[in-house]
Amino acid sequence: MAEPALSRVLVAGASGYAGALAAVLVDGHPYLELSGVTSRSYTGQRLDELFPHHRVPMVLEELDLDRHTEGVDAAIVAYPHGAAAQTVAALRERGLKVVDLSADFRLRDRATYEEWYVDHTAPELLDGAVYGLPERYRAELRGAELVANPGCFPTAAILALAPLAGHLADVVIDAKTGVSGAGRGATDKTHFVSVTENVTPYGVGRHRHMPEIDQELAAAGATGLVATFTPHLLPLDQGELLSCYATLREPMDVHGAFEAAYAHEPFVELVDRPPGVRDVRGTNLCRLHVHVDPRTHKVFVFAAIDNLWKGTSSQAIQNLNLMLGYEETTGIS
Amino acid sequence: MAEPALSRVLVAGASGYAGALAAVLVDGHPYLELSGVTSRSYTGQRLDELFPHHRVPMVLEELDLDRHTEGVDAAIVAYPHGAAAQTVAALRERGLKVVDLSADFRLRDRATYEEWYVDHTAPELLDGAVYGLPERYRAELRGAELVANPGCFPTAAILALAPLAGHLADVVIDAKTGVSGAGRGATDKTHFVSVTENVTPYGVGRHRHMPEIDQELAAAGATGLVATFTPHLLPLDQGELLSCYATLREPMDVHGAFEAAYAHEPFVELVDRPPGVRDVRGTNLCRLHVHVDPRTHKVFVFAAIDNLWKGTSSQAIQNLNLMLGYEETTGIS
Amino acid sequence: MAEPALSRVLVAGASGYAGALAAVLVDGHPYLELSGVTSRSYTGQRLDELFPHHRVPMVLEELDLDRHTEGVDAAIVAYPHGAAAQTVAALRERGLKVVDLSADFRLRDRATYEEWYVDHTAPELLDGAVYGLPERYRAELRGAELVANPGCFPTAAILALAPLAGHLADVVIDAKTGVSGAGRGATDKTHFVSVTENVTPYGVGRHRHMPEIDQELAAAGATGLVATFTPHLLPLDQGELLSCYATLREPMDVHGAFEAAYAHEPFVELVDRPPGVRDVRGTNLCRLHVHVDPRTHKVFVFAAIDNLWKGTSSQAIQNLNLMLGYEETTGIS
Amino acid sequence: MAEPALSRVLVAGASGYAGALAAVLVDGHPYLELSGVTSRSYTGQRLDELFPHHRVPMVLEELDLDRHTEGVDAAIVAYPHGAAAQTVAALRERGLKVVDLSADFRLRDRATYEEWYVDHTAPELLDGAVYGLPERYRAELRGAELVANPGCFPTAAILALAPLAGHLADVVIDAKTGVSGAGRGATDKTHFVSVTENVTPYGVGRHRHMPEIDQELAAAGATGLVATFTPHLLPLDQGELLSCYATLREPMDVHGAFEAAYAHEPFVELVDRPPGVRDVRGTNLCRLHVHVDPRTHKVFVFAAIDNLWKGTSSQAIQNLNLMLGYEETTGIS
Structure with a gap:
């Protein structure tokens, strides 16, 4: 060839x-x-x-x-x-x-x-503009001319919840992120002394990724859903973990839905143990662990990504590959 | 005197x-x-x-x-x-x-x-045995002879949710804790290299603090409630943050309930901004931030303690003070 | 009384x-x-x-x-x-x-x-002005009206080397410090992402604490000595460790000299094992470990302080106590 | 080809x-x-x-x-x-x-x-057996059948000092290393709580890399030299910085010696600013910064490597490439 x-x-x-x-x-x-x-x-x-x-x-x-x-x-x-x-x-x-x-x-x-x-x-x-989450919009991204690369939290949230979207009655997303997500700007909040040995919620009730998450869960089939989303700043530089707690409208084959959605995805891994963010550091991977909880009848989904990679820059390359006609995984696997 | x-x-x-x-x-x-x-x-x-x-x-x-x-x-x-x-x-x-x-x-x-x-x-x-959470059992602790000091997660969870307990329809507790909570045992999980630049959920669906939280929320008035609780291990040594997302059965004066519960408590502080765990490090304090969310109609409660202090050892002294007839705050404020 | x-x-x-x-x-x-x-x-x-x-x-x-x-x-x-x-x-x-x-x-x-x-x-x-290192200038500090509180590095360096000063032919001081020493200013250098998982020398050959160290070693008896001093920025907030490698002009009773200098000092501890900076965190203590090396005939002195405490603010209180006529250890032990 | x-x-x-x-x-x-x-x-x-x-x-x-x-x-x-x-x-x-x-x-x-x-x-x-530092023994490594891969500290120390070896009167090597250098063994010393917010010297006067450093400096031309070497454990996982303070027997063209030694080396970089260990993380590089100090007439050499890469495993691949006849940089650049 x-x-x-x-x-x-x-x-x-x-x-x-x-x-x-x-x-x-x-x-x-x-x-x-x-x-x-x-x-x-x-x-x-x-x-x-x-x-x-x-x-x-x-x-x-x-x-x-x-x-x-x-x-x-x-x-x-x-x-x-x-x-x-x-x-x-x-x-x-x-x-x-x-x-x-x-x-x-x-x-x-x-x-x-x-x-x-x-x-x-x-x-x-x-x-x-096409929303640049290839696992959701691959067809539209092929040949697209303007791609809106998703936010890091929405990337993980949509990958974690899209397979359940049509069945969601309620969802709580508790996000943990490293400091690189806040950018290079040197502020009180990104000062080493403020962050080390600390963990703090931020943007409580008003983080700008909320409408993006709601939009894309609706696009995936959710109806009338307003997700609860709260990020927390952790003493690490790269890495993002989303802990999602979902209430379903009715029973469904949860694991089957995830298998169906991601069995052939090159960058989404379903794993048996809760992932740590180091497992995916410096990669374009999203690791998902799904737990159906018998005590509370909720579904827990834990999603780990590198906020700078799959959450931003390597996903941009994944999108560019699709836009320019290259094999999707080129240069990022 | x-x-x-x-x-x-x-x-x-x-x-x-x-x-x-x-x-x-x-x-x-x-x-x-x-x-x-x-x-x-x-x-x-x-x-x-x-x-x-x-x-x-x-x-x-x-x-x-x-x-x-x-x-x-x-x-x-x-x-x-x-x-x-x-x-x-x-x-x-x-x-x-x-x-x-x-x-x-x-x-x-x-x-x-x-x-x-x-x-x-x-x-x-x-x-x-008396459950050693003075903010809930002060009267029984005065003169008690055997006190069961609460678990660190239940301490923060009960302080965060007891004022709402009778009104709770559902609650998700997402906990973040430092490594000292895992004790001095040297294992793969407490090795520096496993923890630094990482965050991982653990005990998913089966953490032993669950029945303790449910017991004490029921004692505070909750009916038929099974709380969702998931702890996460963070790269810090001391400190514990609980992010609680509560659905109420009916509208109530949320801030009033917290004021009523804690206005006179020496070791519980209601604060206007989300607390970081460093704010309370090395103290017997529990800092609570309460947010009533207009988008989702949920109540968010963030509770920060030092897992070794209010979560364990200084709370033991608080209990001893009550048991032995000393002023409750002696030696820990 | x-x-x-x-x-x-x-x-x-x-x-x-x-x-x-x-x-x-x-x-x-x-x-x-x-x-x-x-x-x-x-x-x-x-x-x-x-x-x-x-x-x-x-x-x-x-x-x-x-x-x-x-x-x-x-x-x-x-x-x-x-x-x-x-x-x-x-x-x-x-x-x-x-x-x-x-x-x-x-x-x-x-x-x-x-x-x-x-x-x-x-x-x-x-x-x-009196140089505010009580272990060297206690008499002058009693009743002094203007005290120049020492720099954090000179505090540790002088405590580590003064007992040897008259005998020093050469000394290398390799300092390791946390980020709080750089102050609250938010810069590229204090940004969490710049510091975590990193260690970097700085001020190489031109750090402003050099003339202060030389002045005080001379005052302690050193003749013609220009100390080598290089600080390094570490991923921790408080704490300072100085590793000093001294060549002596002639044999001397090294351990005896340290005993004589510090046996009665309330805030200087001679310890048998190399100290970590956490040993003295949040205290006015300086921990010293002295090793006379048979392979190289050098004397190694390791000095650990908390740069914000003995290195700055609690030492200021120690000085105030002397200036105002209070017992020297009041409020800082 | x-x-x-x-x-x-x-x-x-x-x-x-x-x-x-x-x-x-x-x-x-x-x-x-x-x-x-x-x-x-x-x-x-x-x-x-x-x-x-x-x-x-x-x-x-x-x-x-x-x-x-x-x-x-x-x-x-x-x-x-x-x-x-x-x-x-x-x-x-x-x-x-x-x-x-x-x-x-x-x-x-x-x-x-x-x-x-x-x-x-x-x-x-x-x-x-051939000592596996290609920058020193490239000819012998081509076709060698048994290679002793160097220790991580000696790798950085020899690269930092070999160009000066014949002129060294005295040298102090102060090493800073992450926890991965201590291996996967879970002990008190590698426990997260022992390491975070701490820095401690170890192996003072008796670290096993000492005779290896002395042997290789002698092989590079040093005579009668016993190097002072002290490692310190830092709160980071990968990365090693050696701060070397050398006294020369006589004046020499220091920067010229380093240029001559490393101008054509693919994995040694001479840099103008003191390196941080993150600069070389996950690479086979050794970054060297050389400073000739006018105040003390010493030469300072700062060497940064990744202890697991150039300090161990990627250097093993570099050696294998030479032993097996492949281009030296294959698979590690």
Whole structure:
């Protein structure tokens, strides 16, 4: 078989954890070529100086929409929520396929987006955006031109609950995440002394991933469900564990539903023991452990991912593979 | 006012984390005198060599029931579950007041105990034992002769949920705990490399603190409630956070109920922000944050304690203070 | 014996780790009364909200030199280096005894200070300042009016090496410190993700504690000695370990020298095993382990302190006790 | 160019950290085929169950010398010191090339080995063993049949100091290591609660890597040098930093010596800033930072490696590549 053609990929916003890892993964991908890395705050600095454990000796540049898109096939945009939409629109205008890591194109309903985030600056693109969870939208992702990469919590939550969605009467999602999920910004909350030997709930009752989880559980068949979701900050850097406690409307073959959903998925593993987040660190895997509890008649689903990998950057590569016609697992397994 | 009379207190099983801390707290208490410390495995070793950060220069001895009880008023027994009952019985026969840190006298129903633990070797003492949660059983603890010190998870769970108990239709308790809760035993699970940068659920669907939580929620007014409870092991040594998600049978004045329950409690703090476990480290405090969620109509209660302090050893001192007639907060505030 | 008279103490700069802990220790001291806490950046915020594990319910105010010194006996100033001198001078003018936690009065030689720090704004006070290491300057500290509290690394280094100082031909000091030593400032270097699972040397060849160490080793008898000193940042919050490797000019009774120096010191412990920093966490202790190495003929001295306690704030209280005529160990043992 | 022929490789002792990682690296190597994994204690267990983050679904078997060597070209032996020699001898008798991860063939002098370890059970093999540090013994390693893989500390120490060896008058090596270096054994010392928020020196004056460091510095040209070496246990899992403080006999072009030694080495990087151990985690790299100190006239060399990779298992693959005639960097870059 002939080798696939190469694609050139820009990473815009490569000075954050997610963008930098995306650049590393593009750089190591056999069919992708990293065409450039941009950053507003770290212009002129080398990526491997900013992140000494990454081995990409490329200099961060200020984004020049014309120069950085010439001869480039696709872009991964790693901007903050609200700031991404305009750049995504500009890149789309110049014909690039785009995976957007922000929330700007995840919520299908503009009003919901604007309620939880800010005014939308490119609402005309919402209809054409595909939600980038391949286990749910593989067909739409093949050939898609704009992909909204899911949030890290929704990634794990939807993978954990979609097989039950049509049967859910109630669900509590208790999430535990490492500090890298909060980004590189140095704040009181990310200071080592605040985090070590500590664990704290945050965003109680108002985390922005809530409407995204509800939207995608509804898309998977849930009716009238408002999920309870609370994240907690833990003293670890990468890794995310979601503990989901579901009440079903009626009895069902729970394990059968998970087998049916994931038996052929390359990146979802059903395991017999509760997973730890280290089991999946540095991988594109989601490990799921399902327990049907005889005492309470609830279903417990524990989902472990690496928030920077399957939760963000390696999932972006998985999406790019589908968008560009490569084998889905290339460069991330 | 005259100074209270001194009491002499033995700590049996002082080579574990809980017993050692109990010895330290007795040693620093103005009205208690540490009469001896015993251990089966570390006989002859000094407590401040085994735990260099503790400052009790006393030698661990093999328990001699006669010698170690002569002129002694009370004992704290820090033995493993199942192993404690017989020693407790022997100490009671010799007239000592006893706080038992094990589970052996926590479950009022012998059959339930034997279902979750082992055969009971001193069932005749069950009726006289008082459950050592002062915020619930203060009156009974004054002058009690045998106190079953609560488990660390039940301590936080009952404090978090008792004010709602009569109204609970359903509750999910997601617990996060440090490694000291697993004790000093060196195993694969407590090895640094297994724990660091990790988080793992354990005891899924079968943790022994479940029947204790159900018993005490029923005692507080819950009817027909089987709580969902799942602990998770975190990379920290001391500290325990319980995230409780409660569905109520009917509307109620939630914040009023907590105010009413805890306004005068010296060791329970209602706080406006979600607590971190470091906020209460090395204290006998339980910090509670209550959130009534408008999206889901659930009540969230977050409870933070130090598992070795309020969760075990300083609560034992709180109980001893009540049993021996001292001011409840002496030596632990 | 009559109870000593109370003294009122101001803590200026109480929003940092060192100042906040100083305020907590003053607040808990039987003979000191915390008269006020000030901060430039956190005016109006309560200390126990900023540091939930501290229990001082006092509001941080902007420093008002007249109001905050009225009826006040002493102050602890926890300002950054360079910024402290002027405030110290103003407080001294108003008659307060001052313990300055900054480096501004530690170096006796103005030129050396200005070479390593900035221009000195109160050089007229240098002569009267006493270096606040009680184990070296106890007599001068009794009744002193201005005390320069030592740096955390010099505290441990001088305690580790002073007994050998007159005999030192060469010394290498390899220091390991937790992140709290870097202060509350949120930076790339203090971000949890930068620190966890990492260890990095810093300030190589140019750390500002070097001239302070050399000055005090010379004061203890060293001649012509320039110590090698390199700190390393470790993934822990509090704690500091100095590993000192000394070459002696001639044979001497090493252990005897340490015994002679510290046999009667309340806060220096000579121990048989290498200490860990947890052994002294939250205490004013310095633990020293001395090893005379037969293979290399060097003397190894390992010194463990808590950088925020003996390394800073509890040592400030030790100094205040001496300055105000209280028993030296009051409130910190 | 034709693809190289495959080699079949046995990993004996694959249930420890080092052996398991060696098995993973063999399994992922393009020219090596993992023929089997053995273990005495975990017979019958799958490697990917024992180490869920490793993806090698192979069952651990009790070593059967005949069956496990049939058609096998080479073995990596990951046994404890003292226990390896006999198995190595048996594998050599059956014609396998062997990389031994233990210390059994590292010390050329049998008496020195027996002084620091135990009686040697295969001394006849000592002469033929090559010390497996490719940067020093590349020529001898090509085609070698028995390779003694260096200790993790000596690996970093020799790489840090060999370019200076002929000029060294004195050297202090202060080493910082993560817990994985202590192996999988669950003990008081590896318990999470003992390690977190702590740092402790160990093996003071008597660590077994001392004679290995001295031997190899002498082989590199040092005369009469006894290095000072002290390791410290840190709260991290993988990673090792050596801070070396060297006194030279006479002035020399230090940076030139390092450039000359390592300009063409694929796995040694000279860097401008002090390295952190995370910079090299999960790689076969050694990062060196060299500082010539004008104040003390010493040379500081900081060396960072991953103790399980360049310090052990990936270096074993580097050695195997040389022994079997593959390009040295295959499978580890």
